Each structure stands twice: as C-alpha cells, then as structure tokens.
Amino acid sequence: MLNVNWKPNKMLSIPLYQQIVNYIKTMISTGEWDVGSKLPTQRELSKIFEVNRSTVVEALDELKAEGLIEGKSGVGTVIVNNTWSLITSISPLKWQNYIQSGIQKPNLPTIQKINQLEFKDGMIRLGTGELSRDLYPHDMMKVILNKISENVKDLGYEEPKGSLHLRETISKYLKKHNISVSPSKILIVSGSLQALQLISMGILKSGSTILVEKPSYLSSLNLFQSYGMNLNSVSIDNFGIKTNEIIKNKKNDNSTLLYTIPTFQNPTGIVMTEERRNEILEICSKERIPIIEDDAYRELWLDKEPPPPLKSKDKNGNVMYLGTASKSIAAGLRVGWLVGPENVIEHLSDLKMQMDYGTSSLSQEVLAELIDSGLYDEYLLQLRNRLKIRRDATLNILKRYFDGIATWSKPHGGFYIWLKLKKSLSLNKLFELSYEKGILINPGNIYDFSNSQNLRISYSYASLGELERGLKILSELIKKSYFNDISKSSY
Known part of the structure; x- marks a missing residue:
C-alpha cells in the first residue's frame, strides 16, 4: 500500500478534486509511485485527504479516464501507467512483476497495516509486543x-x-x-x-x-x-x-x-x-x-x-x-x-x-x-515489578469492560493476554473499525489460520491511561458489532 502524506488546501480556488488529481499525477509521473502499486481505498483516501468520498470518486474517475489508474476485481485500484509513457507511447517497466517473482513473500495484509499504523501519531497500540518508552532504562x-x-x-x-x-x-x-x-x-x-x-x-x-x-x-x-x-x-x-x-x-x-x-x-x-x-x-x-x-x-x-x-x-x-x-x-x-x-x-x-x-x-x-x-539483573528486578503493575491494571480494566463478552486467563509473565470473544464476529471488520477509532489491535487470525475469535492484548506498550481508553472503546465496538450481528459477515 502507498503512503500518502498530503492534504488538499481548502483555501485555494482550485477545486479539491482537481488538487487530488494533480497530486496523484505528480506522484506517478515523478516515479514516487510505481506502476503496479495499489492505491488506498476510497474510504481511506477520503479520511486521509479529509474530504467527502464523492470528491475522491470524482478525482479517481478523471485519473481512470486519463489511463493512469484502473480498478481491478479482487485487487482494488492500481496504477497502470504514467504520464511520460502516455506521451512517448513507451510501455512502462512493470516492477510489480519483479516483486511478485521474489523469493521472500510479503507479510499478510493485516500485518502490513499494523506495521504502518504503529507509527501513526495518536494511535493507541493495544497489541504491540515491545516495551513502552516509559520502561526504557x-x-x-x-x-x-x-x-x-x-x-x-x-x-x-x-x-x-x-x-x-x-x-x-x-x-x-x-x-x-x-x-x-x-x-x-x-x-x-x-x-x-x-x-x-x-x-x-x-x-x-x-x-x-x-x-x-x-x-x-x-x-x-x-x-x-x-x-x-x-x-x-x-x-x-x-x-x-x-x-x-x-x-x-x-x-x-x-x-x-x-x-x-x-x-x-x-x-x-x-x-x-x-x-x-x-x-x-x-x-x-x-x-x-x-x-x-x-x-x-x-x-x-x-x-x-x-x-x-x-x-x-x-x-x-x-x-x-x-x-x-x-x-x-x-x-x-x-x-x-x-x-x-x-x-x-x-x-x-x-x-x-x-x-x-x-x-x-x-x-x-x-x-x-x-x-x-550486573546492572542487567538489577534492571530486570525493577522491570518485573513495573510490568506486574501493568498486567494487574490491565486485568482490572478487562474485568470492567469485557466481563460477559470475552474470557481470558491471568498470564504469569511475558507481555500478552489472550482474549477470547464469546460470540463470533469478523475480526477483519473489527480491526478496521478499531483503527478508524484510533485503536490498533492484533487479531488472533494472524496467529492462527483457522476461524480464531481471539485478540492479543499487550500490557507492555500502551500507557495505563491509553489501555483504559483503548479497551473501553474496543469493548464498545465489540458490543455494537454483536448488536448489529456482523457475526454473519464474512467481510
């Protein structure tokens, strides 16, 4: 997925859709975005650009008309040409073919998304498997x-x-x-x-x-x-x-x-x-x-x-x-x-x-x-005490917000609580709903290729305040999902 770090200027006289068209054409023509690359979804672009979805659709339609992008079934919208090749009638080099023939296979799409969102400002990371900066010695x-x-x-x-x-x-x-x-x-x-x-x-x-x-x-x-x-x-x-x-x-x-x-x-x-x-x-x-x-x-x-x-x-x-x-x-x-x-x-x-x-x-x-x-052993004693406080606080938070909708066991070490949802729902849909609310979760289906109904909750990274806010919002999303019966959605 391409990274987009730009927003149209609403103070300019140029229509917003045209600013988006010009931006995407510039990224393609300068080689920043390669032929074969997949664009974010219309919904994601709407959120990134902070415009209505209809504005994004209008921009993409113009780019399609110019032969720069194309919607492909099961793949999404991809770049199929660049402005230089259109002018010169030279077929662009398809780097995507080289990528696909490489030995090392890409991460699962959900993991790629997690790796991107972990560095987004303001994201509460409920599943991250590393120590918080607050715990750095x-x-x-x-x-x-x-x-x-x-x-x-x-x-x-x-x-x-x-x-x-x-x-x-x-x-x-x-x-x-x-x-x-x-x-x-x-x-x-x-x-x-x-x-x-x-x-x-x-x-x-x-x-x-x-x-x-x-x-x-x-x-x-x-x-x-x-x-x-x-x-x-x-x-x-x-x-x-x-x-x-x-x-x-x-x-x-x-x-x-x-x-x-x-x-x-x-x-x-x-x-x-x-x-x-x-x-x-x-x-x-x-x-x-x-x-x-x-x-x-x-x-x-x-x-x-x-x-x-x-x-x-x-x-x-x-x-x-x-x-x-x-x-x-x-x-x-x-x-x-x-x-x-x-x-x-x-x-x-x-x-x-x-x-x-x-x-x-x-x-x-x-x-x-x-x-x-000998400092390492001294540090480990302090770290265990601080992680224990975090674990116990997280267990109390789960009891407040997840009692009745999930089960879990008390871990005696490490970083993780393995949360099991009581009712089936689409973890992919829950993952999307969560990150739209600024909550990043690790769904259990990335650790188990079967129909897992688990979430990996980490008490090692997010602050206690973030854990409280994040888990409260997550529990509300799960309850709403149960109510709307997205359990029947294959998503």
Whole structure:
C-alpha cells in the first residue's frame, strides 16, 4: 500500500478534486509511485485527504479516464501507467512483476497495516509486543554508553560468530538457566528473526515440515513458507504442546523440525509445564526431530520463575536455543543469540557473513557490558515489578469492560493476554473499525489460520491511561458489532 502524506488546501480556488488529481499525477509521473502499486481505498483516501468520498470518486474517475489508474476485481485500484509513457507511447517497466517473482513473500495484509499504523501519531497500540518508552532504562543506559565510549577502541567487524567478549558473557549468563555451552557454540544474530531466517536458509531443504504451536507467532510470518517449507500445526492446552500431535504430524523422513515458545508463549502467554517439556524432549529425541526453542520472554516472569529451558535438559544436542535482548531491554538494540551444535553454528555464521557481515558491534558491546556489570539483573528486578503493575491494571480494566463478552486467563509473565470473544464476529471488520477509532489491535487470525475469535492484548506498550481508553472503546465496538450481528459477515 502507498503512503500518502498530503492534504488538499481548502483555501485555494482550485477545486479539491482537481488538487487530488494533480497530486496523484505528480506522484506517478515523478516515479514516487510505481506502476503496479495499489492505491488506498476510497474510504481511506477520503479520511486521509479529509474530504467527502464523492470528491475522491470524482478525482479517481478523471485519473481512470486519463489511463493512469484502473480498478481491478479482487485487487482494488492500481496504477497502470504514467504520464511520460502516455506521451512517448513507451510501455512502462512493470516492477510489480519483479516483486511478485521474489523469493521472500510479503507479510499478510493485516500485518502490513499494523506495521504502518504503529507509527501513526495518536494511535493507541493495544497489541504491540515491545516495551513502552516509559520502561526504557535511561539512567542505566547512560552509564553503560558512557563507559563504552571510554573503553571501546574501535567498532570494526567482529568474528563471524560475533563478538567473543559477548559470546563468553552469554556463555556464563546461561549457566544460571542450567545451560552449559561454550562460546564456540553460540552465534550472535540481529534478533531472533534473523536466526530463524538463517536456519531456514542453511539447514532445511525445500518441502521440510515445521511443526508450530496453534496459535503461534510463527504463523504471522511468511519466512519459512518463502523458502518452500510447510507449516503444520500442533495444538496446545494450558500445559503446553499436546505431545501426541507431534508424531501424528511428523513426516516419515528427516525433514521435520519443531518450533516452540515454551515459556510465556506468544500469543497465549501459556507456560509449558516441566512434565510436558520432558515428554517433548523424549519424543523428539526418539523420533529424531530437532527442536527450535524460542526463549525470548524467559526473563519477564512476574509471579514465579518458570521451569528450566528445554535446552537445559538436552543431552543429545537436539535443541537449538534462541535468546534475545529485544523483549527485555529495547527492540531496536537488535541483538540475539543462537545456541546449537558447533558444526551448525559454524555453517550459519558463514551464511550470516554473506548476509550482513555481522551484527552491530556497538549493540554487542552494550549488551556485554550490561550483563558483565550486573546492572542487567538489577534492571530486570525493577522491570518485573513495573510490568506486574501493568498486567494487574490491565486485568482490572478487562474485568470492567469485557466481563460477559470475552474470557481470558491471568498470564504469569511475558507481555500478552489472550482474549477470547464469546460470540463470533469478523475480526477483519473489527480491526478496521478499531483503527478508524484510533485503536490498533492484533487479531488472533494472524496467529492462527483457522476461524480464531481471539485478540492479543499487550500490557507492555500502551500507557495505563491509553489501555483504559483503548479497551473501553474496543469493548464498545465489540458490543455494537454483536448488536448489529456482523457475526454473519464474512467481510
């Protein structure tokens, strides 16, 4: 979707529709908007331009008459020509054909919209999975950055596996989770997503099967599918993955891998029990199924420490373990780590060098200094207390506004409350109605391709005042939707 950051001037004598025509023609003719690009809907353009919808229709009709845009069934209005090509009779290069032939597939439309709206001023973000700016440790980071500025000699490229200093630090740090691993078996990555990309590129063949929890964060990504992998769902209950479904969904060759977030699962917040973890390790070891354990939320426990990681009981090198600082400190730090067999780490580090020649040296130094100084552990204690206040306040807000229209469980860590609506309605329609009211939600159908009736509510990002206002408006939209019976709309 094209970004539009312009409004017609209502003080000019030029008709509003003509100003819109001139603006769109300029964006097309200058190459800012490419042939094949899709325009926002009439309704969205009306809101962006702050004009009546009839004004937008009049402008679009003129552009269609000039052969610049065209309405396509099931796609919307797209740019089909540019003014230069009309004058010279030269057929424009169709970049859209190149885009569509690319290996990496685009995000789901809803996720693309979420990524755009997250940066819109005034939007209350009820589903964002990162820490609020209010929780950013300004004083601690000032100390760390000042110390680094005095001690760091240069910021050149690091070793293929990442900074030895940081890998040694993480090796020591993981011991408190009963994970004993040498620095040579650790790869520093630019967040967990890059680790997953490296795994899909480096150790899986096209047609491999990835077993994912239902619902799962991974379902919102096209990462594995872009490389020709198949996602098979395994159900979860309040204890974690239903282990009998692992064997049922396993392929009979060496091309099956299990991806799991056993601790404060995204999006449900479920913590897999220790008994279930042991069962999974035993089954996967016997069936020779590698495991990717994503442990992004481990440090964010609020009531009691969760069971030890799967990796802590891995005797056969069966588990590849992902950790990150994105959830506990700042998403923009972009530092994570992958722990695995040394030959796998060697191979993936080579691929990473081909990809970006290394994670930011500055970010690696920051994380190493944070952990080495002991400030990170002190900060986590404060963060847990502040997140606990936010969680409890959000649960109280939900009780006020959602009692009778939804159910939920109390999470014991992480960022999320998995809200289940009591009556069926179109989540796509609710998503649209919400963002028109300045409320951004994460509908459950981006984590579960079935007819989910869930919403992922985050208590980590929006302020308590925003959570109160946003959830109140959302509850009113849901009640109105029930009343108007949009449950029968396929939308």
